[in-house]
Amino acid sequence: MPPKRKGTGPAGGRPSKRVASGVSTPKSMVSDDDYSEGDESSEMLSEREAPTKYDSVVKKYQPSTYQKPQNAKSYGDAASHLFKPKRDFFSEPLKPDHHLRPLWISPHNGKVVLETFAQGFKQAQNFLINIGEPQSRTTNMHEYTISPNSLFAAISVGLTEQDIIRDLELFSKTKVPQNIIDFVREVSQSFGKIRLVLKHNRYFIESQDTAVLQRLLRDPVISSCRVQDSEELRTEKAAQKGGLIIPGTKDAAGVREAVAQAQQAQKREGDDDESDDEYGGKEAEKDMTDFLREEEDDDEVDQVHSFEIDGENIQLIQEHCSTKLGLPLTEEYDFRADDANATLDIDLRPNVQIRYYQEHALSKMFGNGRARSGIIVLPCGAGKTLVGITAACTVKKSAIVLCTSAMSAVQWKEEFKKWSNINPEDIAIFTSGEKEKLNQKAGVIICTYSMVTQNTRRAHDSKQVMDFITSREWGLMVLDEVHVVPAEMFRRVTNRIKTHSKLGLTATLLREDDKIKDLNFLIGPKLYEANWLQLSEEGHIARVQCAEVWCPMTTEFYSEYLQAKTTNKRSLLSTMNPRKYQACQFLIDYHEKRGDKVIVFSDNVYALEKYARGMTKPFIYGDTSQREREIVLQNFQQNDAVSTIFLSKIGDTSLDLPEATCLIQISSHYGSRRQEAQRLGRILRAKRRNDEGFNAFFYSLVSKDTNEMYYSSKRQAFLVDQGYAFKVITHLKGMENMKNLAYNTQQDRMDLLQDVLLQSETAGDVEDIKDDLFSDRNVARQKKKGGVRRQAGTLSSLAGGEDMAYMEYARGSNANKALAKPRDAFFRKEDRLKERKKKAAQALLD
DNA sequence: CAGCATGTAA
DNA sequence: ACAGTTACATGCTG
Numbered sequence: 001m002p003p004k005r006k007g008t009g010p011a012g013g014r015p016s017k018r019v020a021s022g023v024s025t026p027k028s029m030v031s032d033d034d035y036s037e038g039d040e041s042s043e044m045l046s047e048r049e050a051p052t053k054y055d056s057v058v059k060k061y062q063p064s065t066y067q068k069p070q071n072a073k074s075y076g077d078a079a080s081h082l083f084k085p086k087r088d089f090f091s092e093p094l095k096p097d098h099h100l101r102p103l104w105i106s107p108h109n110g111k112v113v114l115e116t117f118a119q120g121f122k123q124a125q126n127f128l129i130n131i132g133e134p135q136s137r138t139t140n141m142h143e144y145t146i147s148p149n150s151l152f153a154a155i156s157v158g159l160t161e162q163d164i165i166r167d168l169e170l171f172s173k174t175k176v177p178q179n180i181i182d183f184v185r186e187v188s189q190s191f192g193k194i195r196l197v198l199k200h201n202r203y204f205i206e207s208q209d210t211a212v213l214q215r216l217l218r219d220p221v222i223s224s225c226r227v228q229d230s231e232e233l234r235t236e237k238a239a240q241k242g243g244l245i246i247p248g249t250k251d252a253a254g255v256r257e258a259v260a261q262a263q264q265a266q267k268r269e270g271d272d273d274e275s276d277d278e279y280g281g282k283e284a285e286k287d288m289t290d291f292l293r294e295e296e297d298d299d300e301v302d303q304v305h306s307f308e309i310d311g312e313n314i315q316l317i318q319e320h321c322s323t324k325l326g327l328p329l330t331e332e333y334d335f336r337a338d339d340a341n342a343t344l345d346i347d348l349r350p351n352v353q354i355r356y357y358q359e360h361a362l363s364k365m366f367g368n369g370r371a372r373s374g375i376i377v378l379p380c381g382a383g384k385t386l387v388g389i390t391a392a393c394t395v396k397k398s399a400i401v402l403c404t405s406a407m408s409a410v411q412w413k414e415e416f417k418k419w420s421n422i423n424p425e426d427i428a429i430f431t432s433g434e435k436e437k438l439n440q441k442a443g444v445i446i447c448t449y450s451m452v453t454q455n456t457r458r459a460h461d462s463k464q465v466m467d468f469i470t471s472r473e474w475g476l477m478v479l480d481e482v483h484v485v486p487a488e489m490f491r492r493v494t495n496r497i498k499t500h501s502k503l504g505l506t507a508t509l510l511r512e513d514d515k516i517k518d519l520n521f522l523i524g525p526k527l528y529e530a531n532w533l534q535l536s537e538e539g540h541i542a543r544v545q546c547a548e549v550w551c552p553m554t555t556e557f558y559s560e561y562l563q564a565k566t567t568n569k570r571s572l573l574s575t576m577n578p579r580k581y582q583a584c585q586f587l588i589d590y591h592e593k594r595g596d597k598v599i600v601f602s603d604n605v606y607a608l609e610k611y612a613r614g615m616t617k618p619f620i621y622g623d624t625s626q627r628e629r630e631i632v633l634q635n636f637q638q639n640d641a642v643s644t645i646f647l648s649k650i651g652d653t654s655l656d657l658p659e660a661t662c663l664i665q666i667s668s669h670y671g672s673r674r675q676e677a678q679r680l681g682r683i684l685r686a687k688r689r690n691d692e693g694f695n696a697f698f699y700s701l702v703s704k705d706t707n708e709m710y711y712s713s714k715r716q717a718f719l720v721d722q723g724y725a726f727k728v729i730t731h732l733k734g735m736e737n738m739k740n741l742a743y744n745t746q747q748d749r750m751d752l753l754q755d756v757l758l759q760s761e762t763a764g765d766v767e768d769i770k771d772d773l774f775s776d777r778n779v780a781r782q783k784k785k786g787g788v789r790r791q792a793g794t795l796s797s798l799a800g801g802e803d804m805a806y807m808e809y810a811r812g813s814n815a816n817k818a819l820a821k822p823r824d825a826f827f828r829k830e831d832r833l834k835e836r837k838k839k840a841a842q843a844l845l846d
Numbered sequence: 847c848a849g850c851a852t853g854t855a856a
Numbered sequence: 857a858c859a860g861t862t863a864c865a866t867g868c869t870g
Contacts, residue, residue: 404855405864432866450854450865462866487855512856568860605862622863649856650863669856669861 092174103128105168107177111135114142124171129529130154131164136721137531146180149517151187152328153525156372157364161188194321196314196329197306198500200340201473202227203314205329206306208238212327213305221320227308238304244336244369246362247347247393248354315495315522322521331373331524333475333500335395341473342441346422348393355540358387361528362394365503371395371475373524375482375504379532379722380681381541384505385415388478391503392444393420397475401446402493404481404653406431409446411656412480416444430465438468445469449490452497474499481653482506483674485522486515494522508677510718533723542661542689542696544680546719547727548712549587551580552704556753561706569760574703575607575667576756578743583701585615585742586735587664588644591697596662597636598644601679604667605648606759611666612646614742619646633657652678658687662697671714676700680719700726 095101102118112132114124117140125142128134131154132144144150154164164184168176194216195206205222207213213233216222309317322328348354354362361376371391378384392399403409409429416427422444428436430447438445451462452469477497482504484490494502504523509516519526536543553561557577564570574580584600591598602608605621612619618632635642637659647655652675660683669675683696700716702708716726735741743749 448865454853454866484855489854566860603862648862672856674856 092177094173095175098173101171101173103168103171103173105172105174105176105180107179110146110180110183112144112146114144116140116142120171125531127167127171130157130159133526134529134531134721137533137723138720139533139723139725146183148187148326149520149525151184152191152520153374153527155188155191156330156374156525157527158367161185164188190326191328192330193327194329196318196331198333198473198498201311201498203309203311203498204234204306205309205317206304208304210305213307216321216325216327217307219320219325221324222309222317225310225313225317227310231307233305233307235303235305238302244366244394246354246359246366246390248352248390249359311498312495315491318494318521319518328521328525331501332368333371333373333395334369335371335397335475335500336369338397338475338500341397341475344392344396344398344422344426344442344444344475346393346396346420346426346444348390348420352386352419354386354390355383357528357530357535357540358383358390361387361530362390364527365391366394371501371503372527373502374527375506375509375519375523375525376527377506377509377529379530379535379541379684380507380678381685382507382530382535383540384480384507385412386419388412388480388503388505389416389419391478392416392476395476395501397500398442398472399444399476399478400469400474400497400499401444401478402449402452402480403446404449404484406433406448408480409448412446416446430462430469432462435461435465437465449484449493453489453492470496470498472498475501477502479504479523480506482519482523483509483511483516486511486518491518491522507681508674508718510674510677512672512674531723536684539690541684542686543694544683544696544698544724545727546680546698546700546716546724547729548700548702548716549583549729549732550702550704550709551577551583553577553706554579554749556749558705560753560757564760567707570707571667572604572606572756572760574706574708575602575604576610576752577703578749578752580666580701580703581611581614581743582735582741583732584611584664584666586732586738587662587699588615588617589738590734591662592643596643596697597657597659598662598664599651599657599660599682600644600646600664600666601649601651602646602665602667603649603669607667608646608648610755615644617644617646618642619648620650621648622650636660649675651682655682656685657682658685661686661688661694662699664699664701666701668700668711668715671711673715673718676715677718677722680724 092107100119102115102121102124104113104115106112112128114128115121118124128142128144131150132146133150135143135145137143151164155161161184165176165181168180168184193207193209193212197204197206205213205216210233217226217232318329357378361378365372365374365376371394376384376387378387388401401409401412403412409431413427413429416422417424426438426440426443428438428443428445430436430445431451432448447469452466474497477493477499479485479493479502483506485493485504502523504519509519509526509529532541535541553574554577557573561570561573564573588598588600600611600617602611608619608621618635620629620632624632632642632645633655636645637657649669663679663683665676665679668679680698683698686694686696688694689696700712702712716724720726743752
């Protein structure tokens with residue numbers, strides 16, 4: 001039996017650490033969902049949705065004999081029910097050779113636990129990645145959930161119902177429960193029935209089964225989206241399938257020349273050329289590839305039927321089919337048979353070899369010779385861009401790449417030029433800053449989400465480019481940082497751009513809201529998710545030591561903390577905790593001496609400035625201009641004198657700093673798991689990662705007995721599930737001996753406290769009186785929005801306010817004299833603000 | 847081109 | 857669950 005564990009500590013207390021050392025425990029093998037209070041942290045593309053037909057299917061997991069203790073709530077604390085006698089979930093006898101089989105399958109909730117030390121682990125893991133959602137992958141135990149969506153993904157990748165049941169039986173230590181088998185049956189039979197097909201700029205729902213289509217046409221939502229004057233059902237010959245080789249693999253390198261002619265003749269024989277030594281004797285991968293190939297000819301039907309639907313309502317239809325009807329629309333693009341769209345001359349450069357997991361991921365996408373829409377999850381620094389580019393090189397049709405910022409658009413273009421032989425004229429950037437034209441029949445265009453989703457106020461030239469984008473058909477759409485797509489605005493892209501296939505890429509398929517599941521119908525199933533731990537063991541990403549440093553609050557700060565009314569003031573006090581400052585100072589000093597390059601993250605801009613100025617280090621935040629950012633970043637990378645930089649949350653995403661090897665977090669956004677993971681991602685591509693014994697460091701500084709403790713544990717959930725172990729450090733050895741430790745006297749700490757309180761007031765209530773003059777723009781904006789413009793206070797209160805604010809800024813500009821080279825730039829903002837305020841005050845007096 | 851206003855994400 | 861904060865992209869204006 002796996003060891004028992006429960007995620008909640010004593011009532012009202014902080015949830016206990018999931019993993020305190022390298023030893024891991026599965027998250028909920030013994031606890032049914034009903035038991036685990038607030039433990040939905042690892043729920044990704046899961047089954048929890050609005051009630052649907054599928055709930056009844058999922059419900060079958062819960063046998064009627066199993067009941068939650070009726071008095072679960074009446075124990076009075078969160079833990080004691082765990083010690084009540086419980087039903088043994090594994091009453092089923094073990095198979096005689098169970099020690100050869102690595103899997104525990106719970107009959108109650110679709111959860112599966114995999115022993116990493118057992119024989120056959122690798123094969124079982126590859127199988128589970130296909131059919132389940134990884135929930136937690138720690139050193140000794142991996143836990144997966146089998147849900148309708150995960151099964152859809154498995155089937156879309158080519159597994160059959162029989163494969164799944166056969167292999168579950170093969171790996172399981174006990175006989176596979178009948179309800180699990182029934183569940184797999186039921187789900188697989190409804191998947192893949194209907195497909196969404198784009199032809200000549202028109203959308204069709206296609207199926208081999210006319211009965212299913214008739215059923216859809218009777219559905220009010222679907223029928224209202226049908227193009228009315230089109231023929232009811234069209235019938236045509238089904239397309240042929242065949243083998244395919246993904247560029248960048250060894251096979252491809254060997255046979256690239258021959259491919260063009262061979263492709264036609266090559267059907268199944270072609271597949272046999274596949275050399276297995278690519279995988280270094282990993283039989284598991286071979287099994288996997290076999291799975292993918294099996295589905296070829298069996299149920300080949302000659303005819304397909306379809307009806308046309310309105311392209312404007314694609315999203316509505318996809319959502320309806322997937323969540324209401326339980327018949328997800330799959331998208332597969334038979335790009336080699338498409339001669340309506342021009343072929344793009346693009347290939348990977350001859351010497352480019354993609355890594356095995358990239359190939360693995362792509363083989364899921366192109367497993368049956370067509371391009372399936374779906375999502376690939378790879379950690380930061382593991383080469384997501386190259387996966388996207390290789391996909392484009394495989395499809396060889398016009399492609400559109402969407403990314404979140406103009407900066408990453410430029411990076412994508414660079415990568416395209418670096419990895420592929422694309423003609424520079426065939427690739428264009430479309431952002432607010434740059435509007436390159438694409439004249440060729442086929443090409444690659446890279447743009448930002450907002451450029452595509454904005455409807456109002458569009459400059460003339462960008463309207464032109466938009467028309468170009470919307471009017472044509474795209475072979476492939478690559479969605480970078482695909483976890484942003486469910487956002488209200490960004491999800492429009494799938495409606496607006498007509499594309500045959502979509503590939504979503506992300507490192508963190510996580511949102512703190514529950515919209516992440518929408519990606520199932522917006523983009524497609526998750527095709528592949530890499531194992532972070534495995535990649536770092538193999539040296540593809542850096543090994544990281546994670547630690548949470550507990551800093552006690554000083555008495556002054558803690559008593560203020562307890563009195564503070566707003567969460568804002570509280571969080572400010574806990575990030576400004578002098579002991580935390582000292583810990584930060586000590587860690588920076590320690591790591592600089594080791595020769596590390598350190599990044600310090602703070603969400604709070606005030607704290608960012610205060611820390612950075614106090615330690616005379618450069619910092620970057622939102623208002624730092626582009627040029628200044630470049631100067632700082634360049635110095636950080638090349639100048640040995642600049643070993644530490646401070647970043648606000650601009651550094652969370654898409655900042656490429658391969659020099660950085662140590663990361664310290666002093667303030668963060670509540671319990672955002674995505675932020676935590678992405679920050680960690682900043683050091684995963686460390687240049688030195690393959691040095692002997694190299695380790696990157698990730699510290700989270702947490703003020704003891706504050707909200708930070710709680711948030712910190714939430715934030716870590718994702719990384720813990722990826723197998724990272726957070727060490728708790730309560731005492732930094734040698735800190736008390738450090739010279740020049742700041743805030744070592746009572747007086748200094750009181751001064752700091754005063755400063756913090758002043759700050760929290762200027763940012764808080766006092767603001768109300770003088771908001772017209774001194775507020776930041778959002779407060780002003782909100783006031784305007786509500787139509788309530790507040791009367792300015794008396795002149796004296798104004799003057800007082802102004803003086804206070806002025807003092808702040810004046811102090812800032814004095815302090816900056818001590819700073820090194822690129823400093824001046826940092827403080828320009830204050831000057832601007834000062835000017836603005838003066839002007840505003842003047843205007844008011846007039 | 848800088849600066850501003852607006853909309854949006856997380 | 858909610859509001860608040862920070863950052864970004866974009867188009868308009870002088």
